[in-house]
Amino acid sequence: MTMNVSRLLLVLLLWPLAVMADGIASPSPERVARGAYLAKAADCAGCHTASSSGAPYAGGLEMASPFGIIVSSNITPDRETGIGTYSYEDFAKALREGVAPGGKGLYPAMPYPAFAKISDDDLHALYAFMMHGVPPVRHRPPETKVPFPFNQRWALRLWRLAFAPKQPFQPHADRDASWNRGAYLVQSLGHCGSCHTPRGIGYQERGYNESSKTFLSGSLNDNWFAPNLRADPGSGLGRIAQEDVAAFLKTGHGAGVVAYGSMVEAIEDSTQYLTDDDLRAIAVYLKTLPATGAADGVFDASQAPGRLKTRAPDVAPEQGAAVYAGFCAQCHRSDGKGVKNVFPVLAGNPSVISEDTTSLIRLIVEGGNSPATIHGPPRQSMPPFAGRLTDAQIAQVLTYVRASWGNDARAVTTNDVASFRSTIHK
Numbered sequence: 056m057t058m059n060v061s062r063l064l065l066v067l068l069l070w071p072l073a074v075m076a077d078g079i080a081s082p083s084p085e086r087v088a089r090g091a092y093l094a095k096a097a098d099c100a101g102c103h104t105a106s107s108s109g110a111p112y113a114g115g116l117e118m119a120s121p122f123g124i125i126v127s128s129n130i131t132p133d134r135e136t137g138i139g140t141y142s143y144e145d146f147a148k149a150l151r152e153g154v155a156p157g158g159k160g161l162y163p164a165m166p167y168p169a170f171a172k173i174s175d176d177d178l179h180a181l182y183a184f185m186m187h188g189v190p191p192v193r194h195r196p197p198e199t200k201v202p203f204p205f206n207q208r209w210a211l212r213l214w215r216l217a218f219a220p221k222q223p224f225q226p227h228a229d230r231d232a233s234w235n236r237g238a239y240l241v242q243s244l245g246h247c248g249s250c251h252t253p254r255g256i257g258y259q260e261r262g263y264n265e266s267s268k269t270f271l272s273g274s275l276n277d278n279w280f281a282p283n284l285r286a287d288p289g290s291g292l293g294r295i296a297q298e299d300v301a302a303f304l305k306t307g308h309g310a311g312v313v314a315y316g317s318m319v320e321a322i323e324d325s326t327q328y329l330t331d332d333d334l335r336a337i338a339v340y341l342k343t344l345p346a347t348g349a350a351d352g353v354f355d356a357s358q359a360p361g362r363l364k365t366r367a368p369d370v371a372p373e374q375g376a377a378v379y380a381g382f383c384a385q386c387h388r389s390d391g392k393g394v395k396n397v398f399p400v401l402a403g404n405p406s407v408i409s410e411d412t413t414s415l416i417r418l419i420v421e422g423g424n425s426p427a428t429i430h431g432p433p434r435q436s437m438p439p440f441a442g443r444l445t446d447a448q449i450a451q452v453l454t455y456v457r458a459s460w461g462n463d464a465r466a467v468t469t470n471d472v473a474s475f476r477s478t479i480h481k
Contacts, residue, residue: 082183090184093177096244096333097170098325099185103127105196112189113137115196118164119277121258123201125164133191146182153215160211162199163219163258169246172224177244218259233332237340238265240333245325247271250281250317265344272347273411278479279316280413282406285344289351289464290409292341300338304329306431311393311400313435316414319426327428352408352457352464375455378448382440383456391460396432402460412453412467416475419449441481446472 094100105115114129132139138146145156153167154160161167173181200206224243226235241247242264252260253274262270273283273290283291292300295310303309304326307319314322326334380389387393391402401407406414422439425432440449450469457464 082187086180086183087188088184090180090182091188092328093181093244094184095325095328096240097181097246098321099130101320101324102164103130110192110194112185113192113194113196115194120162120164120201122162122205124199125162125201126196126199127164129192129194129196130185131189131192131194132186133193136193136195137191138185139191141186143179143182146185147178150178150181152221153211153219160208160215162201162211163214166246166249168219168260168263169243169248171220171222172239172243174223174239174243214257214259218255218257220263233336233339234343236333237336237338240329240337241271241340245337247284250274250276251284268345268347271341271344272349273409275411275413277317278413278417278475280406280409280411281318282409282414283347283351284341285347286342287346287349287351289353290405291346291351292344292405293346294354294403295405297335297338297342300341301331301334304334304337305331306428307426308396308431311395312404312406313399313425315406315418315423315425319424322426322428327426327430349410351410352462354403354408355461355463356403358461374448375451375453378444378452379455382444383452386437391456391462397435401456402462408457408462408464410465412457412471413475415453415457416449416467416472417479419444419453420472420476420479420481441476446476 100111102116102118103112103114104110105113106117109115110131112129112131114127116127118125118127129137131137134140138149141149141156149155149161149165150167150170150173152171153163153165204210224239227238230238248260248263248271251271251274252262253269253272255261260270261267264270271284274281285291286293288294295303295312299309299312301309303312303314304322306327307314307322329337386398387401388398391400393400409415418437420439420441422437424436425434427434444452447469449472450467453467456462457467
């Protein structure tokens with residue numbers, strides 16, 4: 056009896072120390088598993104894993120920004136180079152406010168304006184996973200070095216005061232559970248606005264929820280254009296069914312549209328692992344966002360397949376048609392309908408008729424590939440044409456594609472292509 060009492064007293068004495076050290080004492084396997092799921096939803100590894108076979112969460116990924124290259128940090132629980140000494144309060148402050156221990160401000164490449172909306176329960180589960188489900192890795196990534204004045208981190212305090220939301224997500228009483236779940240995932244853990252919402256003069260997102268007309272209306276990031284996710288019938292989701300939106304997030308394929316660019320990694324690392332209910336909730340929410348009404352390309356499915364309609368009458372259609380027949384038709388077909396679950400459709404594809412042509416030009420110049428997912432079709436690759444087509448030919452074929460099979464979008468000029476290739480040095 057005396058021995059049992061002694062052990063009980065020892066446990067009671069050590070319990071506060073365990074809580075102080077870890078923020079939580081021996082979290083349940085269920086909580087750690089929940090945190091692992093939330094880490095997938097937030098795509099933490101996507102940014103905090105170096106692209107050249109780096110250890111998961113050990114940092115070192117270089118991310119381009121208007122201010123220079125930002126290097127992600129080590130967020131494994133290593134006590135010297137990672138976050139192993141973080142209390143739960145330290146962890147919460149870094150994610151929600153963008154402030155690391157010691158008052159160090161984090162650059163808004165870390166999406167803390169979105170993570171401010173994460174619920175307390177989810178944040179506790181995420182902390183449990185990061186501290187108890189991730190192996191510690193001793194790795195000190197290079198420091199972020201951006202030019203003056205952006206290297207003055209004290210100014211980030213002013214940025215946060217001016218631009219960063221601070222309130223957690225508030226469910227809408229007039230919406231059902233699925234809509235609210237989708238809104239929560241999109242606005243918080245998913246931080247979709249970080250890429251898909253245009254930025255203001257202070258690099259702030261010009262809207263953080265559906266109350267803003269610019270929220271998720273499309274934005275240029277690292278020489279990719281993240282598409283419009285609102286109900287616009289041209290470049291938006293207006294003609295994409297709810298179930299196709301969910302399928303796209305799970306497999307990278309939906310309604311003939313195939314993921315490209317940085318969205319490939321987002322699907323491979325994050326959204327493919329979400330439950331069907333969560334994917335459906337995201338689709339439900341996105342499909343309620345009204346159209347922006349901005350100038351954009353249009354699509355008329357009733358138009359005769361062979362008729363070319365273009366806003367650029369000075370462009371000779373036969374030139375683009377010849378390039379298309381020689382380099383594109385084998386995969387995308389002469390009618391622009393592609394091959395289901397293999398090659399994307401071009402007729403009516405929102406990214407094809409988007410006002411912003413950055414991604415179209417980059418895909419032809421650099422090539423690309425579709426996602427490799429658990430439930431989706433095999434990965435397919437598009438070869439680069441930088442060394443096979445001239446700037447003029449790229450402009451001609453893109454103009455042809457954007458004005459064929461019912462598509463009606465502005466022409467792409469040779470200068471558009473040359474300017475972009477100069478930007479990416481290709």
